[in-house]
Amino acid sequence: MNEVFERCKQAADYIGQHLDAKDAIGIVLGSGLGELGDEIENPVYVDYSDIPNFPKTTVPGHKGRLICGYLNGTKVLCMQGRFHFYEGHDMKTVAMPTRVMKLLGVKALILTNAAGGCNKTFKPGTLMFIEDFINYMGDNPLYGENIDELGPRFPDMTKAIDPEYNALGKKVAEELGIEVRSGVYMAFRGPNFETPAEIRFAQTIGADAVGMSTVPEILAARHCGLKVIGISCITNMAAGMTGEELTHEEVQETADKVKDQFKQLIKEIVRQM
16 A cells, blocks of 8 residues: 555544544635634544644644534534645645545535735735646655555646636625635745745746645645635735735734635635535
8 A cells, every 4th residue: 555645544544533524625724714713613623743644733823733513504624724845844744634634535625825916916815716826846745656546647737726616616705795816826835935036937927826835735635536626815915016025924914804704705615515
């Protein structure tokens, strides 16, 4: 058996002893958005530190636990905090929770993140549905021996972001009166914010937002047949666009300002999925 698959299976077997995630909607909460997990009803918690082969999350604002319960009447499995490539984890570790969710029977995955806007028509607080992505991280969780138990050697990425779920998300936003945009998310390695030159490069090749996460999860989800919807909260304009220096505190402050609207959007999307 593939070693990576065995590690994922060990984690899934442990989690499955504590909660039932079959047919749940998986949700990964990005920076500043962890409070949504506190609204889950009848919650069952599993700390990452207790799960075999799971590392700890080190990013401020990421609690580092799984929550299974009900959000707006729908069963969900929520990650309060994710693993990042820049924390020193290899790509297979970063992608592990996605693969574990698949093994647990999760039927779809909602990915959220905080991102920098490089589309000049965006502003801090904009919510962007991810239509497509650019992997500029220099690595890929699918690299190496294929995990045949999960998916094919050469997965197609034409519809890596599920178009039907994306359409549903936009419909929900319209119903709620929440202004949203759509665009291309470009993932950098991090942990430093991008340089102004890198942002000009990103704009040139078609990126609307930049960040340091999400793409490994999309790749792993597509490989194992897990449908994905992705939403970025544009917490700041990217380097060189305003002349101001960037800080993680600014990211968290902007996420806090729009978190109620963001939570409302996610909760209604979950209800209609």
